[in-house]
Amino acid sequence: MIGLTARQWEYYRDLIFELTNKELKLKYKSSMLGFVWSLLLPFTHALVYFVAFKYILRIKVENYALFLIVGLFVWQWFANSILAGTGAVLSNGNLIKKTKFPYEFLVVAVIISEWLHFILAFVTIFIFLGIYGIPPNVYWMFIPLLMVMQSILNLGFAFFVASITVFFRDMVWFINIFLNMFFYLTPIIYPIDMIPDRLRIFIVDGNPMALFVALYRQIIIYGTFDYLYLALAILYSVVIFLFGWWVFSKLKWKFAEVL
Amino acid sequence: MTGEQQEVVIEVKNLWKTYVLYHHIVTSFKEVVLHFPRLFRKLRQSRFEVLKDVSFEVKKGEVFGIMGHNGAGKSTLLALIAGVIKPDKGTIKVRGRISPLLELGAGFHPELTGRENIILNGLLLGMTKKEIMERFEEIVEFSELGHFIEEPIRIYSSGMVARLGFSVAVHTNPDILLVDEVLAVGDAHFQQKCLRKMQELRDSGVTMVFVSHSRAQMESICDRIMTIDHGRVVSIEQIRKNAKKATA
Numbered sequence: 103m104i105g106l107t108a109r110q111w112e113y114y115r116d117l118i119f120e121l122t123n124k125e126l127k128l129k130y131k132s133s134m135l136g137f138v139w140s141l142l143l144p145f146t147h148a149l150v151y152f153v154a155f156k157y158i159l160r161i162k163v164e165n166y167a168l169f170l171i172v173g174l175f176v177w178q179w180f181a182n183s184i185l186a187g188t189g190a191v192l193s194n195g196n197l198i199k200k201t202k203f204p205y206e207f208l209v210v211a212v213i214i215s216e217w218l219h220f221i222l223a224f225v226t227i228f229i230f231l232g233i234y235g236i237p238p239n240v241y242w243m244f245i246p247l248l249m250v251m252q253s254i255l256n257l258g259f260a261f262f263v264a265s266i267t268v269f270f271r272d273m274v275w276f277i278n279i280f281l282n283m284f285f286y287l288t289p290i291i292y293p294i295d296m297i298p299d300r301l302r303i304f305i306v307d308g309n310p311m312a313l314f315v316a317l318y319r320q321i322i323i324y325g326t327f328d329y330l331y332l333a334l335a336i337l338y339s340v341v342i343f344l345f346g347w348w349v350f351s352k353l354k355w356k357f358a359e360v361l
Numbered sequence: 362m363t364g365e366q367q368e369v370v371i372e373v374k375n376l377w378k379t380y381v382l383y384h385h386i387v388t389s390f391k392e393v394v395l396h397f398p399r400l401f402r403k404l405r406q407s408r409f410e411v412l413k414d415v416s417f418e419v420k421k422g423e424v425f426g427i428m429g430h431n432g433a434g435k436s437t438l439l440a441l442i443a444g445v446i447k448p449d450k451g452t453i454k455v456r457g458r459i460s461p462l463l464e465l466g467a468g469f470h471p472e473l474t475g476r477e478n479i480i481l482n483g484l485l486l487g488m489t490k491k492e493i494m495e496r497f498e499e500i501v502e503f504s505e506l507g508h509f510i511e512e513p514i515r516i517y518s519s520g521m522v523a524r525l526g527f528s529v530a531v532h533t534n535p536d537i538l539l540v541d542e543v544l545a546v547g548d549a550h551f552q553q554k555c556l557r558k559m560q561e562l563r564d565s566g567v568t569m570v571f572v573s574h575s576r577a578q579m580e581s582i583c584d585r586i587m588t589i590d591h592g593r594v595v596s597i598e599q600i601r602k603n604a605k606k607a608t609a
């Protein structure tokens with residue numbers, strides 16, 4: 103990054119800005135409520151889980167509504183990034199076939215657009231903190247780091263699905279099944295301490311999303327922080343990012359031929 | 362070949378290109394399951410040799426025409442020069458900035474407006490937003506799209522798309538312009554305008570590779586014309602001698 107000239111900086115800034123802008127425009131081009139929808143979805147999920155788990159299954163979790171909101175927002179960000187990633191290359195065939203440019207930026211733009219959604223959702227968490235009377239704490243300073251690391255994780259997955267989908271359109275179905283299974287196998291609607299010890303190593307220690315959800319909850323709700331979780335989350339994110347990027351760069355030469 | 366040493370800006374050497382038809386191999390999971398026995402045969406059938414041992418050079422400021430029947434491999438050759446696809450064998454060396462491939466249904470996003478597409482295209486070509494905005498009025502004016510510039514591209518006619526595509530390509534200061542049969546869709550007035558613009562660009566030293574169906578159009582502007590047949594170069598004719606000097 104140091105080798106970039108002022109003009110290159112300006113160029114990449116403009117490119118990312120315009121591509122992200124395009125993502126957002128296309129997403130909401132014929133929707134009246136726009137951004138509101140992407141908030142409404144996790145909120146309605148939260149409401150349904152709240153009723154089902156709190157009043158029917160009688161789960162014993164303190165501040166369960168806040169617990170759900172934090173988990174679902176973090177998960178939704180991940181799931182939406184991957185789903186949007188499937189179309190990042192596919193829906194830009196016209197551009198890819200005519201001009202040679204760093205296609206990676208198409209995926210980056212999708213990831214940034216989903217990140218903006220998450221930021222907006224995150225603001226609503228403040229309202230809940232106010233209701234529950236939970237003050238911010240010193241660990242909040244880790245939140246930007248968590249967001250950067252999860253963006254890298256999302257980007258890795260998105261690189262992978264964006265390039266594979268070009269050759270294998272059914273990928274979208276696999277993604278849906280994968281996300282559905284992954285959601286219930288990740289401690290989002292239930293707490294980690296309900297998971298039997300021998301399963302914890304798979305469901306928590308080996309699962310970057312479980313770690314991210316747990317870290318956000320520790321910071322926001324409980325005012326604690328687990329550095330081992332953070333280290334593991336960073337490790338998985340970087341590995342998945344590098345793998346996704348590698349797959350993308352191996353396949354990108356064929357995009358213009360296949361689209 | 363005129364004795365005078367002109368710089369070579371496009372150098373294509375022993376180029377081979379084969380398409381693998383991926384869609385025949387894995388279109389969907391259903392295909393794989395239902396047609397498994399036939400899949401292997403299909404795999405063998407689905408390789409297609411488009412360009413065979415193609416070599417040529419284009420010099421700076423030259424207008425190089427490519428002719429050939431439908432499916433001869435002209436568009437593929439332009440895509441290789443533009444660098445959007447890669448050859449299997451052989452080399453392509455290009456010096457300078459290339460315009461977007463100008464062909465039917467240019468590289469626009471159908472849901473974005475003409476204005477948004479101009480900005481996006483400029484960026485993908487390597488220009489900053491500021492550089493694009495400096496030329497914006499000129500681009501819109503040349504395209505003669507008027508208020509349609511604020512409408513999404515999907516409602517444009519093919520002639521309108523071609524006009525905008527051509528206008529963006531020529532106004533982004535390319536060193537090399539690749540034009541693939543775009544003029545066929547515009548009306549006579551716009552064709553004339555484009556040809557004039559191309560002559561103007563040639564005089565200012567822009568190199569052009571031009572594919573058209575009209576032999577007359579080709580001869581009116583090209584310095585040399587290459588004919589390809591089923592992916593092989595048949596001939597390279599010199600149409601004009603010392604074109605650069607004649608116009609200077």
Ligand SMILES: Nc1ncnc2c1ncn2[C@@H]1O[C@H](COP(=O)(O)OP(=O)(O)O)[C@@H](O)[C@H]1O
Pocket residue numbers: 358359360380381382409411429430431432433434435436437438
């Ligand atoms: N992306 C592609 N994948 C597979 N085959 C292709 C692709 N593009 C072109 N072809 C095939 O390659 C041949 C040459 O195409 P093209 O270069 O477009 O010819 P031309 O422009 O001379 O009419 C055609 O038979 C066409 O069907």
Ligand SMILES: [Mg+2]
Pocket residue numbers: 435436437541
């Ligand atoms: Mg063609």
